[in-house]
Amino acid sequence: MPHAPVLGDLATPVTVIDAETGVGEIEALIRADPECLGLVAVADGTTYVLDRPYLETVLAGRLGYGRALLFRRPARAILRGPALVMPAATAWDDAARAVLNRPSGTKSLPVVVSFDDGRLGIAAVGPLVEHLSRSYETLAQQDILTGLGNRRRLTEVAGAMLARDDRPVALLLVDLDRFKEINDELGHSRGDELLRQVAAVLSGSFEEAVFRFGGDEFVVLLDDLADDSDEYLEKLGRRLLHDIQGPFTVAGVPITVEASVGVARTRPGRRDLGELLAGADTAMYAAKRHRTTVELWRPELAAETTTDLRLQAELRAAIDQGELVLHYQPLVDAVTGQVTSLEALVRWNHPRHGLLAPAAFLAEAERSEVITALTDRILTDAVRQAARWHRDGWCVPVAVNLPAPVLAQDRIVGVIAGLLAEYDLPASSLKVEITESAVMTRPERSADRLRAIRELGVRIAMDDFGTGYTSLALLTQLPLDELKLDRSFVHRIHDPRERAIVEAVAAMARGLRLTLVAEGVEDQQTADILRETGFDVLQGYHFGRPAPSFETVRRAA
Known part of the structure; x- marks a missing residue:
């Protein structure tokens, strides 16, 4: 069975020069080998890479006099920042992530490869990035x-x-x-x-x-x-x-x-x-x-309609009679542990069956028009409660989920704007969360509505990211502020291979300048790993279960 590709497989031998080597000698070395990717220079124990495109640009100079001006000067005069040096045994996935994490302007530079016997090689980054891209494509079609x-x-x-x-x-x-x-x-x-x-x-x-x-x-x-x-x-x-x-x-x-x-x-x-x-x-x-x-x-x-008609009728009555109640789950700063926001989660205080969790009725509601009235009720109650906390001096943002059928309606922008005005709540104190499936049917129209909501000042979060619907390209088109990684990733982060995937998502979120949130955190060890990986915000039973508003305030105080 072939082994997984490692960086040493990609490396080619490289000439290592001293920092005092003359630029004229460097030119002779690259002219002698047209296939040479570049040279490696060592100065004061630090390794530098002089890639061929850079050397040719330097030798040409801005006015064509670079060669004449630099011919007798040492390599030290043209060294840039230290090279990225990685062991030959580094897996391509890890190498590619390290390459993409470099500062802008250095991502295309070749990588210096160190072998166990002390030899150095040089590797182009193109194959590494292509490999990672193919891996993402595979993940996009794989649960x-x-x-x-x-x-x-x-x-x-x-x-x-x-x-x-x-x-x-x-x-x-x-x-x-x-x-x-x-x-x-x-x-x-x-x-x-x-x-x-x-x-x-x-x-x-x-x-x-x-x-x-x-x-x-x-x-x-x-x-x-x-x-x-x-x-x-x-x-x-x-x-x-x-x-x-x-x-x-x-x-x-x-x-x-x-x-x-x-x-x-x-x-x-x-x-x-x-x-x-x-x-x-x-x-x-x-x-x-x-x-x-x-x-x-x-x-x-x-x-037999897929949606139970009796449940629809009961839900409509529940909305009118105030049987729907909101519980709030805290999201905390990964470093300080302070509550940064709350997610509003609906419960049904059923007159016969007691307090019902969303799984008992939300899926059925989304199959009918009742989901619109239900979401309006949730938004109203969440904005009213957030405004009450805001007046009391606790300016914590509250997040509300927008189901796919609701996001598909143009009216939702006006509903949110009206509620913010009615309850005098700053838009920054409201977040809306969408799922990947909610934007996949008509991504362009969904993006337009989300942009309109964001223009109000409301933050946008993508919930359950990684469940397999969203292309990576689509993320760049949506007006997102937060990316909430699905709990299925979080529960497997103790596996080194699974952790590598989470680290890649974290790097991607940083590249897109998104706040990265982890759902389903159930213990401190997982929280510590996520913090070290680069997550900004954590959510899960370890920090608090969903609770009524008065319990939420008492517990967070």
Whole structure:
């Protein structure tokens, strides 16, 4: 098996000169070898690189007299800042990040490579940066937690499958049941471990046709079906459930996985990924409602709207009757530990079921128009509370999440502006958080609305970054102030390889001048590593769970 590329593989031998070597002699050395990238000079124990383009510019001079003026002078006269020197065993990823972290104007300079036997070499930076770029492209199509393809990869693979009309395609959407309970009981890191184990089993059973759709949902896409009858597809779904039921041992606890599967297949003249996903989604929710575990999409299910109508009606009443309440979770400065802002998180004080977490109703709300009224209520309550704190002398910014359907509406800019004016809250005391998926459907229009919100003075944060939807290029187009790294990265930062990815994201955020926030920090060791990595702000249970406003104030005081 070939070894991972290291810097020594890229290095070529280099001539090392003393700082007193004459410029005329240096010119002779580079003229003698047209392939020479440059020379290395050593002065007072410090290593310098004299790359070929720089030497040729110096010898030419501004008026063409550089050679004549410098011919008898020593190399010391033309030395610039110290070179970047790295061991030959440095991995290309690490070398590329070190190159990009150099000050502007020096990023293109060759790297000096030191070998164990004392020899020096020189390496061009182009291959290193290209390698890192390819790595990012791979990450953009790969779910970082499980290694499966993400939604973007699903779109590409499905496009190729559906372009062929010679065979049917089936899509199975798998949703784990009671996964939130596992997270709450064992912690998010243990929940992540379960997802990895389930993904490994699915991948072993279906190979490259498995994708992580997000959260605890997986997609299996098949076009080599032995049969596309209802009986065969249902049998396939039940086999899948048998494969992933476990038990899996997580933190010493054997966990048996229960799940629901929705199945959809192509029909004559209807070969569209969106239709397959919508059909499988409808079938999967029918399987949950009917407790049948596996359902195939069929016309009768179209009558059962994906959103529970009773839940919609109850939510509308809850909004009008003040049953929605906000809890606030602190975000702290990674160095000082001081609270820098609060994130407003909605809860439903249900008259029969008690206090419900967002997972119990937000997903359904986002499938209907009720999400607009719900978000208006959250924004109003958050701005009112922030204004109250502001008047009391505690000028802490409050963040509110904007769901994708709300960001898609032009009205949201006016709603925010109106609330700031009504409650006399400085715009700098409000932040809005968006998810990667919220901007991917219409990135240009989303960017326009976000710019309009930012022009009010409101800060913009991208939440759950790294879940696989956003291209790196898109980040430069959005008017962002903060980048919140998804908790799935944070929980694995103790693994050296995973930490390298987090460090790369941190370097990228610094390059874009974004405040870098880590979500899901559950212990001090993780907090220390994140601080050392360059994170500005930390959020998680280690610093405080979401709490009502009066508890938040008392605890933060």
